[in-house]
Amino acid sequence: MSRVAKKPVALVKGVEVTVQGEMINVKGPKGTLSIAKPAGINLKIENDQAQFSTNDPALVPMTGTLRAILANMVKGVSTGFERKLELVGVGYRASMQGKDLNLSLGYSHPILFTPPAGITITTPSQTEIVVSGVDKQLVGEVAAKIRGYRPPEPYKGKGVKYSDETIIRKEAKKA
The missing domain is CATH 3.90.930.12 (Ribosomal protein L6)
Incomplete structure (x- = not known):
C-alpha cells in the first residue's frame, strides 16, 4: 500500500x-x-x-x-488556509468595495472581483491582498484567478505576484 x-x-x-x-x-x-x-x-x-x-x-x-x-x-x-498576493507596479492598487475586490492594474478600467462563497478577501494595504478560507483548493484557485488578471512580467517584475514568489528577471535587449 x-x-x-x-x-x-x-x-x-x-x-x-x-x-x-x-x-x-x-x-x-x-x-x-x-x-x-x-x-x-x-x-x-x-x-x-x-x-x-x-x-x-x-x-x-x-x-x-x-x-x-x-x-x-x-x-x-x-486553522484555515490563506494566500498572500502583492501588487508591484506604479499605480497598481487593490481595495475592498463591500465584499468585492476592486483592482487597478494599469488597464483603462478597474477590475471588480466577487469572491465565491466560503472565501474571505482582505487588503491590509493598497498593494497587498490576503485570500483566506477553509478549502485549500478553493483558496489557491481564487488566488490564481486574481494573479491571472496581470501576471508578473519578466523585465520589470510588474504585476500581481504571490508574496513568496521569486520573479526571474530577463536582461533588456542591448543596442
Missing part, C-alpha cells in the same frame, strides 16, 4: 469526522467540508486518528490522495 495512505490523519481537538454512506464530512470551528469516498476504500476512525485502507490494488494511489485531502480538510476547518 502507498506510504502516504499508511500514515494516519491526526484529528485536532474540536474537529469531527463522520462517514455517511459514500460521503466523508469534516466539521470544525471554522466550518464544514465534505468529499465523496470511492467504493472500495475504507475509513476507520479511532483514538482521534483516521486511517484509510483498501484491498483493491488499483485503488492504492487513490487511497493516498484521499488521505492527503482529508488531512488538508482537517487543517482547513481547524
Whole structure:
C-alpha cells in the first residue's frame, strides 16, 4: 500500500469526522467540508486518528490522495488556509468595495472581483491582498484567478505576484 495512505490523519481537538454512506464530512470551528469516498476504500476512525485502507490494488494511489485531502480538510476547518498576493507596479492598487475586490492594474478600467462563497478577501494595504478560507483548493484557485488578471512580467517584475514568489528577471535587449 502507498506510504502516504499508511500514515494516519491526526484529528485536532474540536474537529469531527463522520462517514455517511459514500460521503466523508469534516466539521470544525471554522466550518464544514465534505468529499465523496470511492467504493472500495475504507475509513476507520479511532483514538482521534483516521486511517484509510483498501484491498483493491488499483485503488492504492487513490487511497493516498484521499488521505492527503482529508488531512488538508482537517487543517482547513481547524486553522484555515490563506494566500498572500502583492501588487508591484506604479499605480497598481487593490481595495475592498463591500465584499468585492476592486483592482487597478494599469488597464483603462478597474477590475471588480466577487469572491465565491466560503472565501474571505482582505487588503491590509493598497498593494497587498490576503485570500483566506477553509478549502485549500478553493483558496489557491481564487488566488490564481486574481494573479491571472496581470501576471508578473519578466523585465520589470510588474504585476500581481504571490508574496513568496521569486520573479526571474530577463536582461533588456542591448543596442
